[in-house]
Amino acid sequence: LIDLEFLHSMTKGTVVGFQVAYLINLSKLSFEKLKIYSKHAEKKRIWREMVNDELGTKQGEIKSVIADAGFFAYVNYLDTARLRVIPVIKSRSDCKEKLMKKLENCPSNLIWFGKKYRTQLEELLDEFREILQKTMKWVENYDDFKDLRGQIEHIFKAAKMIFGMDNMHVYYRKHCFWKAFIILYMSSLLLQFLNLNGINKNRAIPLLAQNRRFS
Known part of the structure; x- marks a missing residue:
């Protein structure tokens, strides 16, 4: 069966196709992951599968991901930060103040308080605070990533x-x-x-x- 999708656009009329999500390693300009999504797929789901599931971790290297305003959602910032990934997403101007408050009060990953991470807890919490600080800084300075x-x-x-x-x-x-x-x-x-x-x-x-x- 042909499994493409038809949608009506106010500006383009009837359009057909899919969403193509592509993850790029910008330090090397190398291909990392590609996935085809329905045109109806929520950006939160795409972000979760392409970023959190692919790059998120409980410990180890801290990473960062750049995305445009289409991926703006409070959960994309908060859940991603708890997985040691700094989300550099363009914030909506009318939501920036609320976003900052949510980041300031973002709870840490409860898994870190388990027995497995007990010896690393202090270090993990310090790094989590650093991730939140960088996230808030880069929300304010998103244009610094223009290049x-x-x-x-x-x-x-x-x-x-x-x-x-x-x-x-x-x-x-x-x-x-x-x-x-x-x-x-x-x-x-x-x-x-x-x-x-x-x-x-x-x-x-x-x-x-x-x-x-x-x-």
């Missing part, structure tokens, strides 16, 4: 302009997964190559896209 967010935009720009991700015409979810996987993987490799060789991405991507159109 990093630009790297993400370049990957998707390459995927659409060079590899045709904006015009895939795929009607089966499993086919969509592999086509999106290959396109985004190739886009990541391209960006790594451009960075490694100091090539201007803003010029290179449109030029490569132009060659694609005339090939």
